[in-house]
Amino acid sequence: MRTGIATVCLSGTLSEKMDACARAGFDGIEIFEQDLVTSALSPGDVRRRAADLGLTLDLYQPFRDFDGVDDDLLAANLRRAAAKFDLMGRLGIDTILVCSNVATATRGEDDVLAAQLSQLARLAGDHGVKVAYEALAWGKYVSDFEHAHRLVEAVDHPNLGTCLDSFHILSREWDTAPIEKMEASKIFFVQVADAPKLSLDVLSWSRHYRVFPGEGQFELAKFMGHLARTGYDGPVSLEIFNDVFRQSDVARTAVDAMRSLVWLQEQGAAWLAGEGETHRYPLQLDTLPRVPEPTxxxxxxxxxxxxxxxxxxxxxxxxxxxxxxxxxxxxxxxxxxxxxxxxxxxxxxxxxxxxxxxxxxxxxxxxxxxxxxxxxxxxxxxxxxxxxxxxxxxxxxxxxxxxxxxxxxxxxxxxxxxxxxxxxxxxxxxxxxxxxxxxxxxxxxxxxxxxxxxxxxxxxxxxxxxxxxxxxxxxxxxxxxxxxxxxxxxxxxxxxxxxxxxxxxxxxxxxxxxxxxxxxxxxxxxxxxxxxxxxxxxxxxxxxxxxxxxxxxxxxxxxxxxxxxxxxxxxxxxxxxxxxxxxxxxxxxxxxxxxxxxxxxxxxxxxxxxxxxx
The missing domain is CATH 3.10.180.10 (2,3-Dihydroxybiphenyl 1,2-Dioxygenase, domain 1)
Structure with missing residues (x-):
């Protein structure tokens, strides 16, 4: 399994985060926009630094509040997207995360949303990049991962796919079984996060209380099992918003993060085995030596x-x-x-x-x-x-x-x-x-x-x-x-x-x-x-x-x-x-x-x- 982590998970500068991720053994990283904007490194510097460290740059994120808007705002959003696509070219990143609109949307009809996403997909194609569309759990009109995927299917463009984020799915207690029905080629990216179960509005919950897999109460093993059955073989990346992690030592947080993905693979494999699975999927879920609990x-x-x-x-x-x-x-x-x-x-x-x-x-x-x-x-x-x-x-x-x-x-x-x-x-x-x-x-x-x-x-x-x-x-x-x-x-x-x-x-x-x-x-x-x-x-x-x-x-x-x-x-x-x-x-x-x-x-x-x- 290709492992990844968003730079927003960690404390420090972008350079410090990249170094820590490489030492912890990650395959790739997501560049969080604010980390780049505040960095002294040029896009070319980031690209070269990642290559030197053996890290792939897998995702640029987030691009917010694009869809469901009026014509004037749509034109402005397309100009903004074109600028980001050019930036991605200098970074060497081929996929951008686009979140469902939470603030500026005024139109919620599916045909309007699909038409606007279609324009974005064509623009992305012209720049040689892909758009991973993600349903935020608090999205104004699109908050359900199945709804987001239906829009992607309706557009039917090779440069538009979906991003599956375990937090946005499991925080709303959505059933993860429908993931299996998705065409693997249309799943462009996967992000995972755990969380304690809290009685809290989902936005505050997401922004402050996400934790690494195994540190919360979400049923991530089943999520990974359903994902594997699709045939998806892309990165599985951590996206964690947590006040504590962003104040803690960057090197040991990165190690903790990597430990969580090792654990997650094992749990996903165990869930599939419990379902009687013997098939090897493209998403290889590696396991460790099993040991009994202490006596x-x-x-x-x-x-x-x-x-x-x-x-x-x-x-x-x-x-x-x-x-x-x-x-x-x-x-x-x-x-x-x-x-x-x-x-x-x-x-x-x-x-x-x-x-x-x-x-x-x-x-x-x-x-x-x-x-x-x-x-x-x-x-x-x-x-x-x-x-x-x-x-x-x-x-x-x-x-x-x-x-x-x-x-x-x-x-x-x-x-x-x-x-x-x-x-x-x-x-x-x-x-x-x-x-x-x-x-x-x-x-x-x-x-x-x-x-x-x-x-x-x-x-x-x-x-x-x-x-x-x-x-x-x-x-x-x-x-x-x-x-x-x-x-x-x-x-x-x-x-x-x-x-x-x-x-x-x-x-x-x-x-x-x-x-x-x-x-x-x-x-x-x-x-x-x-x-x-x-x-x-x-x-x-x-x-x-x-x-x-x-x-x-x-x-x-x-x-x-x-x-x-x-x-x-x-x-x-x-x-x-x-x-x-x-x-x-x-x-x-x-x-x-x-x-x-x-x-x-x-x-x-x-x-x-x-x-x-x-």
């Missing part, structure tokens, strides 16, 4: 210059120290199958922060290969000959992701590199696993992270939630496996000020069988719990008919509680060290959530603590 967490790593506070915290919770690694400056702490690595190589004065997460996978080499083909950077890791080799990749927020060989019993062979487990302070019979890891995402990388974890690790995004906090709304995106063996929570969190530095708070949650016993033992060891206000327990008593003695236990141990039709959830939080705090949870019955009603309480208490210690 569980192998470990979580926290990096700190001064590890003493974190060591104390883990010991108070009941974790056992396994000592230091025989060749690396890291410690291992365990409780059952919950493993925490403390990395002592943090920069000077750096407080504890989550630096890496290990996932159990069926085939680490295959999973790493897939991730790298999805543009994930490799994490270098030095190992001795007798040490386990981890396959590492870097997530968008720079968290290191290690792909580990899973075992049926949940053990990890690499722990032997720390020697034999000493007698620890764990409660007799206590066991734990990592229940979930909560990673705070910088605002400019949130959508990128969702695509990264879903495409590279096969985690499924769930509907996101917004949680109120004293510093603003926190957007929370759960990514998990079907059996919930892996639960990853991505938070688009408000930036927290700590002293002179800014940081995000993140946490690791551990599931245990008897939270009350864990909490009581931790209290005796001097654990500093996150103190829950009395008002919370009064509200809890009003919401749930709890036995008084049980409520007293919750209050005494600073435990939080939630319940739904499937079961119950108990949990508590520790104080924060650096940017990390820990959570202990107990799931009873079929409870599958995270205690969402309690999240505002946590945020408020943590905010108060930061204010008093600042």
């Amino acid at each position: 569980g967490f192998n470990f979580a790593e926290v990096k700190a210059a001064d590890t003493s506070a974190l060591e104390t915290l883990l010991g108070q919770l009941g974790f056992s120290s396994r000592g230091r690694h025989r060749t690396k400056a890291v410690q291992l702490w365990t409780m059952g199958q919950a493993r925490v690595v403390i990395n002592e190589t943090a920069p000077t004065l750096s407080g504890p922060a989550i630096s890496a997460v290990g996932f159990d996978v069926e085939n680490p080499l295959l999973a790493s290969s897939r991730a790298q083909q999805l543009k994930a950077p490799v994490v270098p890791r030095k190992t001795q000959a007798d040490e386990e080799v981890f396959q590492g990749i870097s997530a968008p927020d720079s968290t290191e992701i290690f792909l580990c060989q899973g075992t049926p019993d949940g053990t990890a062979a690499w722990t032997a590199e720390f020697g034999q487990a000493p007698a620890g302070r764990s409660i007799k019979g206590a066991s734990a696993v990592i229940d979930h890891v909560n990673l705070a995402q910088p605002w400019q990388h949130f959508d990128e992270a969702v695509l990264f974890y879903s495409s590279a690790l096969a985690l499924a995004p769930q509907p996101f939630a917004e949680v109120p906090s004293p510093t603003g709304l926190v957007r929370s995106q759960i990514m998990d496996t079907a059996d919930r063996g892996v639960r990853l929570v991505l938070n688009l969190a408000p930036l927290i000020q700590q002293g002179r530095s800014k940081t995000y708070q993140e946490h690791i949650a551990f599931a245990v069988d008897d939270l009350v016993s864990i909490a009581r033992a931790a209290k005796k060891r001097g654990l500093q719990f996150l103190g829950i206000p009395a008002n919370y327990y009064e509200d809890l008593a009003a919401r749930f008919d709890l036995e008084p003695g049980f409520l007293d236990t919750l209050r005494d141990l600073n435990l939080l509680y939630d319940r739904d039709a499937q079961g119950e959830f108990l949990h508590f939080y520790t104080a924060t060290v650096g940017s990390v705090f820990l959570e202990m949870v107990e799931r009873r019955g079929g409870y599958d959530g995270y205690g969402a009603p309690n999240a505002p309480v946590r945020h408020a208490v943590q905010y108060d603590l930061r204010q008093t210690t600042a």
